[in-house]
Every structure is written in structure tokens, then in C-alpha cells.
Amino acid sequence: MAQLRKSDLVKNWLLGYSSETCYNYERLQALGNANAFIPIIKRLYKEDQYAEEISKYMNFFNTEPSYMGTVIHGITAAMEEKRANDGDITADEILSVRSALMGPLAGIGDVVSQSIVYPILAGVCIQLALAGNYAGPILFEVIYKVIMLTLGYNMYMMGYRKGKSAIISFLKTGLLNKILELVSIVGLMVIGSMAVNNISFNFSLIGWEVTNEIGSVAFNLQTTVFDALLPGMVPLALVLGVWGLLKKRVKPTVIILLMFVLAFATIGLAALCGAY
């Protein structure tokens, strides 16, 4: 009876972090997964079975590999153990479980890692770094990795112990979405403050002074118009403008180009006002 040891599981989990070492458009994380399952295959099968057993991991595979997707490897490891011992699980069953789970977990994992943990941490740490505080990058690195490894390890072990059905019923409770929504509140407040702190565009270069017999009147587009209406209005309008464009599926590259146009058009107007 071949049984996986704790050390095999830990190796499998850790090697999963090399899923994207040879990242490629054709099969994305396939080769990385084959690499991650080497310790499992070695423990469970005889040498003449290696070719057949490792080949199933060379199929197209892609998920979020660091935070949540590790659960798939845990489930797979448990299935491999059963397959090696009772032989009542086919390679196709393993493959279909893996490909059924990779999409949903990529979705959740990307939300957790890339649109919650990263932006909130980056939002706070960038401010520290811009102010010349070394805590910025160091906190970013430490907190990011602690969250990543804690979640990744526990998801892996949960997958191994409880299997597919437990994960699916957990995803169905909607508990995770509720937590994500609550954390999104923090995220939104952070990016709201970033709009104020980090966008430094204004129209103060555009202005002129009119002098006649009554006196002189200075006009400045920024101070006499926008600041008087609502301070911070220009950055807010920029953000909402970008959002509107993204909703219309305008590509980020095009938006970057539009930003260049906006800046140089402003410079042009400033030149007309005699700035240069």
C-alpha cells in the first residue's frame, strides 16, 4: 500500500509555485504541473508507470497557482493516492476534475490576489515608499507573502483532506463572496484616497491676466474655476473618465495614448497663454 507522506504533500504544494516557470501560450501551466507532481508520482508508482502517470499533467492547465488554486493540487494528490491503491480512479477522472475546477478557482484566486490583496497593499505601501519610508516595500513583500503562503498551504491541505465535494459546497455557500465584498470596501476606500494623493494633474498653467483702466483681473482655469467648484474635481473626473472608457472596452494602451494627448494639449493651451 503506497501512501503519501506529509513531506510529499509539502513538496507538491511548494513545487506548485513553479507552475509558471516555463509559462507559455500553448499549454500555460502544464509543464509546471508535471514538475510539481514528480514527488507524488515517485512515491506512488513504479518506474515503468512513470510515463503514463506523468503524461496526464502535460495537458493544458491554467488556474491561479499561488493563493487559491493550490486546492486543486491537494485534491489531485488525494485522487492519485486512491488510484495507486485501489485503481478505481481513472486518469480521465483526475483530468476532468482538474479542468472542471481550474476555471472557477482562477476566477476567485485572481480576485483575491490581484484585485484585493495586491491593490490594497500596494496602495498603502506606495504612499510610504513615495514618502521615503523603507517600510513601504518591506511591508509589501512580507504581508503579501504571509497571506499567499498561509492561504496557499491551507487550501492545499483542505483539498487533500476533504476532496472535491467539500470545495464545491464551500464555493456554493457564498461565504467567500461575502468576505470578498467586505474586503472590496476597504479596497475601494484605498483607491479613492489614491485618486487624491497620486494624481497630480491640474490646469494651473492655463491662465491670463487682463489689465485695463478699471484694474487688472487674473484668470486661472484651475484656481478660479475648478478649485472654486470642487477641489479635487479634475483627478476625480480623470478616474471616472478612465473607468467609463474601460467599460466601453477601450484598451489600456489606447487610454495611455489619450493621456499623452491630454497632457500635450494642455501644454499647447498653456503655450497660447504665454507660458513658453
Next chain:
Amino acid sequence: MVVRAILVALIATCSTWWFSHVITRTWLYPIWSGFLVGIVMGKPMEGMMLAAAINLPYVGFITAGGSMPGNAMFAGSVGTALGLVSGLDMTTATTIGVILGSVAVMIWNAYMSINSIWVHMADKFAAKGNLKMIRFCNYVPSFFVSLILNGVPAFLIVMKGAVVGDWLAACPQWVIDGFAMVGGILPALGVGMLLNFLGQKKILPFFFLGFFLAQFLGLSTMAITIFGAIIAFIIYLFGKDKEKEAA
């Protein structure tokens, strides 16, 4: 300088060649990879600040299925190195970083395409059950691909990049001002992208709450994060009570 250039080249290489996300997961982000560049260049403080500025447009940076809106890894490592050798200020560095990142999407696409070759190579070893060579195919060839695509440009930037500072200095004032101005606008891209991901109708008001707390009360991002966490917790507690009543 050659040693520093080689180290920067290695950082740029590993920012794309993710040998293990236990280490490299954060190297995708300029705030960390650029800081590492600053350390090996002997200017940790300047490097950190430039890296943070370069990171701003990329706070809404999401990769899924290998597609990328911009090459933040290249912008972070190479952009910070360029900023340090050519003496860029922070807002101009944001602009130059985004230009580098946009052009370097081609580098990323090339990397992702070339790596398919090694998967085919590994197929043959898998058919023979040669586990060692599968491991070799996963780790080794892609390193050299990234070294050529990212490491070499990074090395050249450290050695010859000071020229860019001279070019900028030779530009008329309006060009310099324009570049700095773009750098002030670009963070709106990061914020806008995040709003696009997080901004469901129900919780959208919290974006405006964060905005006006910073605008009118001048609260720091750290303070706003703490208030945000408290608000989220309160909502969670009230939600719990409601569930109990319903049950």
C-alpha cells in the same frame, strides 16, 4: 558598474522567469522589483521612490491566462534602473516606466510564445517517463529565454542608459513639462482599472467616501485603510444579526 549591471540583469530576468512564486510572486510588481534594483545599484532610497512612482499606473494590473495590459515587470526593473542612471524625477519616471512597459508587452508575448518549444521537448521525455528531464525543461531553457529578452536590455540600460537623461535635458522645456504632466495623469489609469474590477453598484459609494476623506480631511491612505476595515467589520456584524433574525 559591470557587477551592478549584471545583478540588475538577473533581477529583470527573474521578474519574468518565475522560478518559484514563493520568491518571485512579488517581483511582478515594480514596488518590490524596483526596490531590489535600487539596492543592487547602491541607491536604495532613490530606487524605492522611483519604483513606487513607476508602480502607480499598475495598481490595477491584472494578468489572467497569460495576457497582460502592460509589462509591469519590465517597467519596474528596467524602468527603475533607467531612472537611477539617468537621474529622472518621480513623475517623469512614471511616464518613462509606462512607455517601457507598453513597448515591452512584445517581450512578454515573445517569452510566452518561445516557451511553447520547451513543452514539446518535455512531451518526449514524459513519454519515456524521464522525470529528471521534465524538471530540466521546466526550469532551465526558459531562464535563458528571459535572460536574452529581459536581462540583456536591462544590462545595456545600466551601462548606457545615462544617455536618456542627456536626451531629455536637451529637449525643449515644453516637452519636459509634458512628460512630467503625463506622469501626473497616469496614476488615474491604475485607479480607474481597479474601480472597473471592484466597483459593483452596491459598494461604489465607498470609493467616493475614500476620495472625500482624503480630499477634505486630508487623511493618509493608512488612516483610510483602517477606517475602511472598521466599516467593513461593522457591516459584517450587522449582517450577522440580520441573518439571526431571519433564521
